[in-house]
Amino acid sequence: MRYISTRNKQISFSSCEAIKQGISTDGGLFWPEEFPKVSFEELTQLSAKDYRARAKFVLSKFLTDFSEDEIDHCVESAYTSEKFGSDDIAPLHKLNDNAYVLELWHGPTCAFKDMALQILPHFLTTAMHKTGEDKQAVILVATSGDTGKAALEGFCDVENTNVIVFFPSEGVSEVQRKQMVSQGGKNTFVTAVSGNFDDCQTGVKKIFADQKLQKELMDGGYVFSSANSINWGRLVPQVVYYFSAYCDLLSAGEITVGEPVNFVVPTGNFGDILAGYVAKMMGLPVHQLICASNKNNILTDFINTGVYDVNRTFFTTMSPSMDILVSSNLERLLFALSGNDDKRISSYMKELSEKGVYSIDEALLQLLQSQFAAGYTDESQTLKTIEKYYKEYGYVVDPHTAVALNVYEQNTSEYKTIVLSTASPYKFPASVCKGISPKTDTADEWKLFETVRELSGISAPASLADLKEKAVRFGGVCKVPEMADQIREFLKI
Ligand SMILES: *Cc1c(COP(=O)(O)O)cnc(C)c1O
Numbered sequence: 001m002r003y004i005s006t007r008n009k010q011i012s013f014s015s016c017e018a019i020k021q022g023i024s025t026d027g028g029l030f031w032p033e034e035f036p037k038v039s040f041e042e043l044t045q046l047s048a049k050d051y052r053a054r055a056k057f058v059l060s061k062f063l064t065d066f067s068e069d070e071i072d073h074c075v076e077s078a079y080t081s082e083k084f085g086s087d088d089i090a091p092l093h094k095l096n097d098n099a100y101v102l103e104l105w106h107g108p109t110c111a112f113k114d115m116a117l118q119i120l121p122h123f124l125t126t127a128m129h130k131t132g133e134d135k136q137a138v139i140l141v142a143t144s145g146d147t148g149k150a151a152l153e154g155f156c157d158v159e160n161t162n163v164i165v166f167f168p169s170e171g172v173s174e175v176q177r178k179q180m181v182s183q184g185g186k187n188t189f190v191t192a193v194s195g196n197f198d199d200c201q202t203g204v205k206k207i208f209a210d211q212k213l214q215k216e217l218m219d220g221g222y223v224f225s226s227a228n229s230i231n232w233g234r235l236v237p238q239v240v241y242y243f244s245a246y247c248d249l250l251s252a253g254e255i256t257v258g259e260p261v262n263f264v265v266p267t268g269n270f271g272d273i274l275a276g277y278v279a280k281m282m283g284l285p286v287h288q289l290i291c292a293s294n295k296n297n298i299l300t301d302f303i304n305t306g307v308y309d310v311n312r313t314f315f316t317t318m319s320p321s322m323d324i325l326v327s328s329n330l331e332r333l334l335f336a337l338s339g340n341d342d343k344r345i346s347s348y349m350k351e352l353s354e355k356g357v358y359s360i361d362e363a364l365l366q367l368l369q370s371q372f373a374a375g376y377t378d379e380s381q382t383l384k385t386i387e388k389y390y391k392e393y394g395y396v397v398d399p400h401t402a403v404a405l406n407v408y409e410q411n412t413s414e415y416k417t418i419v420l421s422t423a424s425p426y427k428f429p430a431s432v433c434k435g436i437s438p439k440t441d442t443a444d445e446w447k448l449f450e451t452v453r454e455l456s457g458i459s460a461p462a463s464l465a466d467l468k469e470k471a472v473r474f475g476g477v478c479k480v481p482e483m484a485d486q487i488r489e490f491l492k493i
Contacts, residue, residue: 001064003030003232006335007346014065016127019120019233022226027349028342030232031332035281036061038243040257043284047247051089052079054247055119055240061282062236063123070126078119078237083108085461090115090241092248092418095393099408100254101401101421102245109179110424110461111321112272113150115241116234121158123233124225128160135223138491139163142204144197145176146321146423148190149183151227156185162222164189164490168200169477171320174445175427175464182470189490190474193483203480213484220493229271230328238275239282245418246284255416260287262417266404267291267299268322270329272420277333277371287415292407293376294319299327303374306365308348309357317379318431319399321422326352334360337367375407382406386435396456398423399431425452426464 003018005011007028013021018030038061046054055075063071081087084106093101107114124137139161141151148165155163167180169192180190193200207213208224217224229235242263249255263286265273273291280286293299295315302308310325317323335345351358360368377385385402389395397405401421408419425432429448433440436455442448446468449460459465478486 001036001062002033004033004340005029005342006031006331007342007349009340009342015063015232016065016130019123019127019231020131020133020225022231028345029230029328029332029335031335031340032062035278038283043243043247043250044257046243047250049247050087051240051244052076054244055079055237058240058243059236062239065130066126070130074119074122074126077122083114083118090244092245092252093395093421094254095389095395098412098416100245100249100416100418101395101397101405102241102418103421104241105398105422105424105427107150108153108463109146109149110427110464111146111150112420112422113146114153116229116237117147117150117154117227119154119237120227120231120233121155121161125158125160127233133223135218135221137161137225138217138222138487139225139227140204140207140487141165141227142197142201143167143172143180144320144323145172146427147228149176149179152180152183152185152188152190155227156183156188158187162187162189162491163227164487166191166193166200166204166483168192168197169194170196171316173320173428173430175429175467178467178470178472179464181472181474182467183473191486192477194477194479199480203483207484207487210484213487216488216493217491220491222491222493228328229269235271235275235278235329238272239278242276242279242284242286249416249418258285260285260415262286262288262290262411262413262415264290264292264404264408264411264417264419266319266322266400266420266422267293268324268327270299270327270333272422273372274329274333277336280371281336287413288411289372290407290411290417291372291374292404293374294322294382294403295376295378296323296325297376298325299330300374300376302330303368303372306362306368307357307359308352310352311356317399318382318428319403321400322403333368334364337371338364373411375410377403377406383431383435383438386432390436390455394457396425396432396436396452396458397421398425398428399435400428402435424461424464425456426460 005024005028104112
């Protein structure tokens with residue numbers, strides 16, 4: 001299986017190369033040249049197996065230059081009961097006869113990013129080994145919260161890798177900050193950057209383009225790499241849980257094989273929902289993929305009108321991982337829907353970077369709407385939804401999941417629907433408590449853990465329960481122009 005660039009399909013690589021490079025040199029994203037098919041018979045067989053077996057099945061169809069042993073090793077190292085609390089890596093929670101919640105937050109950092117970032121480091125080291133790379137990878141991450149911690153946990157003490165996380169001094173929750181600054185491991189480095197997420201991200205982009213620093217790094221035996229969802233190695237593990245959720249419905253007798261289902265996905269960078277589309281292209285019976293946004297509803301507008309326009313106000317919401325205006329992975333979807341039309345995609349992306357807006361033609365819009373529906377939830381509805389699911393089902397959800405549940409209600413259909421739940425309520429205790437009892441004093445997040453436990457009847461995950469008392473290892477704050485020096489200091493080059 002070869003991977004081609006969305007901006008020039010003459011550029012083609014093996015999966016090892018695509019994962020190692022992260023992004024194509026022309027700025028395009030790697031995308032499989034063709035899609036393997038899965039039969040109903042295979043789905044039935046998979047439904048009798050556990051998550052790890054399902055993962056091996058799906059991944060081996062895409063990572064065709066990895067040996068069976070290599071894939072086994074990656075899967076067995078990533079999805080352990082130790083890291084995910086049980087062998088049920090992505091459990092499905094039944095709400096009623098029409099709606100199910102797929103809980104993707106049982107990993108070590110309590111957000112769905114673990115589903116991919118627990119396995120990506122193993123893909124990357126395997127790929128480096130297979131391609132004869134003799135340098136150590138340095139993973140640079142600018143994070144608005146969840147990705148940073150998930151990358152630190154995933155890469156922690158993985159041989160031949162280092163991970164450096166920059167997070168904004170303004171904007172992450174107290175729980176998120178403490179998760180990062182108390183990180184252990186010999187190859188992990190963290191610093192706050194004074195400013196907001198944009199300052200942080202701009203700083204990291206500059207570093208990726210800094211030739212002088214790259215040269216110093218090379219001389220020191222290092223090479224930069226990236227762990228965000230433009231990397232195919234982060235997207236492909238997410239295809240697995242769409243299959244796994246369907247198989248769980250099958251084995252529980254909730255559906256018969258071939259019966260279509262809907263998925264509702266709380267969306268930011270469009271990576272998660274795109275993985276659902278990949279599953280559908282492989283033959284998973286999916287009726288609709290429903291894209292759920294918060295008040296930053298640029299994707300809702302795009303799916304409904306065909307116009308992508310970033311010239312609008314950016315809102316900071318209680319579902320921060322969905323606060324995003326440029327959803328990188330949309331590029332891959334448009335490439336696929338347009339029949340791999342690289343010229344067209346290049347021109348859309350050029351318009352986007354020059355004018356901040358592009359629009360697709362009527363035919364492409366119709367194709368898009370035949371596969372996707374979209375909706376959004378504002379802040380007050382998000383709180384009301386948290387309250388509603390607590391009162392009606394005794395089920396406590398985080399604000400990202402609440403956005404998706406509300407959009408589900410706007411799109412109920414005859415098909416059974418799986419709503420993706422992307423964070424543990426313990427990660428956003430202030431919003432959760434505010435939704436359920438508006439009078440709660442939310443000044444001290446740590447005090448709210450006990451409230452969340454009383455409401456949900458579920459204890460705090462061990463990794464969060466003792467977090468308050470953990471020692472701070474990385475107390476520093478640097479300014480944007482000091483980021484490169486901070487890297488030199490961390491790596492001692
Ligand atoms: C990253 C994230 C999302 C958005 O996922 P995308 O793949 O970027 O669309 C949603 N919810 C949570 C909690 C996240 O961390």
